[in-house]
Amino acid sequence: MTAVDDLDWARIGAELDAGGHALTGPLLDAGTCAALAGLYGRNTPFRSRVVMERHGFGKGEYKYFTHPLPDPVAALRAPLYRRLAPIANRWAEAMGLDTRYPAEHAEFLERCHAAGQTRPTPLLLKYGPGDYNCLHQDLYGETVFPLQVAILLSEPGSGFTGGEFVLTEQRPRMQSRATVVPLGLGEGVIFAVDQRPVQGSRGPYRVRHRHGVSPVRSGERYTLGIIFHDAA
16 A cells, blocks of 8 residues: 555646546555455445445446445545545635644544434445446435545456546536546545535636546446545
8 A cells, every 4th residue: 555645746636626526646555446346245344235226327236335434435434534535625715614623533533423424435436338327416414525536446458448527617607527537546636525516707706516437438446436425
């Protein structure tokens, strides 16, 4: 694993401000990726399984982790939050929001739990041939952290084909803009959950984001999703 503090946070912050997403570079080595993907066939350490097609979410499935989170997931969630909280606060201020985020993830989870959001949200997603994920937002309740992370656990090309990570951005009175984000094995993308500020000629305004996955053409694609707010 690459230490979170060793990432290029100046670049990441600038790219998040400019486009609402940023690649981390490699976060997990191939062995850790395989070990996490290998958990999918087990009942533990998960709290629930969702088949996307049953809910109109797309095709494929995912499982939410329960507590305690697997060590590699726990080792990323709190340090990533710590680095992202200043960005989240900067965005909130620019958008004229009163919300401010504490420096430590444990404090933010206390806020979630006080609001009735107590279920852990990190998840493992599995896609096979023809599977895809519709454009969506991972909100889960009134208390939301505005950034999240997806880490690819499968090798593009040899492990699967297709299955591109897609982001859309909706600016006021404009058509949506789509971005395809190329991910390597063990690499993460940090992206806006819902809204972010964009500087306009009359000051900052808000744009709205959604994300999804294009159809997988062959193989199996596993992804680790790290969401920082818990669910109601």
